[in-house]
Amino acid sequence: MQNVRVDVGDWIRPRLIADPEPVVDFDTGEIKINPKTGERDYRLSVAVRQEGQRRASAIEIKVRGTHAPDVSEGDVIALAGLMVTHWEQNGRSGLAFRAESVTRVTSDGAGDAAPSAAPRTTSGAQPAPVSTPPASGPRSAKGGESA
Secondary structure (H helix, E strand, O other): OOEEEEEOOOEOOOEEEEOOOOOOOOOOOOOOOOOEEEEEEEEEEEOOOOOOOOEEEEEEEEEEOOOOOOOOOOOOEEEEEOOEEEEEEOOOOEEEEOOHHHHHHHHEOOOOOOEEEOOOOOOOOOOOOOOOOOOOOOOOOOOOOOO
16 A cells, blocks of 8 residues: 555645544554554544535544644644555455644634644644635526525
8 A cells, every 4th residue: 555645735724524533443442542652543524625626525534643633623724744545455445544733724814824823733743834715705606506
């Protein structure tokens, strides 16, 4: 399996849609902890939408740290070092996403998103810059669609 870096440059305001939760062992139900580092994996449910797309997708992203990421449901987030891996097992396959860190993004009031003055990450790494287009008022209905 090969890890591939994900380009999030055209993502519009990735938003956390559930509070981070620790990853648990499927068989025992106990929180998985790396015995060497004491770090845990946390699962983030994130809504993402690419520029030019009307619909968002929900993906799960794992991030590792000694404590839960300082983000909560509804936060717009920035992801540093996002990687994707294709997996296959027992006739099933899918994509697994992992980020080096996650940071809450705050708005400066002008429609652009910018990292807060004190970035909160799980690994101490600085997040990748996130830019979003200026807010444009409500969209009008297109041919045959209702507003």
